[in-house]
Amino acid sequence: MRFEMSDWVQGRAENGELIQGFIVAIHEAExxxxxxxxxxxxxxxxxxxxxxxxxxxxxMPFAETEDAGQIADLVDLALATQDVAWFEELSARLKQGARQDAPSGGRAGFRATRNRLDLPRYQ
Known part of the structure; x- marks a missing residue:
């Protein structure tokens, strides 16, 4: 099998619909x-x-995300899928980006944004 659990894939289902998603189970026998x-x-x-x-x-082709908003959206997805390792990796990237964006000698500010559910999320 060339795929592993949690790999992101795309393709056509049996009925012809295009899909994108991630692998949640592998049945090697079939x-x-x-x-x-x-x-x-x-x-x-x-x-x-x-x-x-x-x-x-x-x-699915790998896309490098450097925008804090994109990474925050991926953090939401990691939480929804209960992927602890991915959550920790993304959180570290967000913290690293906040440190780089901070003015010298000062603290990084936080700004509220809205997510798909129209709930505030702080960055």
Whole structure:
């Protein structure tokens, strides 16, 4: 199997819908993977797990995120998926960025932003 748990993948499901998501289970005997769908052209499958054949999927390209807002959104996703290691990695990147942005001799300021649920989030 060329994929591992939590890998981000994209492909076409059996019914032809395009999906993007991450692997939550691997069934090597059937060469199948269970993918938690995060984005699709079929809204009915978003948020659900789909069984997919390995050959229907490909790796999602890696995108480097340096923007604090993007990293904060990924922190939310790490919390939602209960991925502790990823959460800690992203939190460290946010802290490192805050230190670099801080004026010399001063403290980094925090600004409130709004997330998808229209709840304040502080950076």
């Amino acid at each position: 060469a199948a993977l269970k993918v938690h769908v995060v984005q699709s052209d079929n809204e009915a499958v978003v948020g659900k797990g789909l069984m997919m054949r390995e050959q229907w999927l490909k790796d």
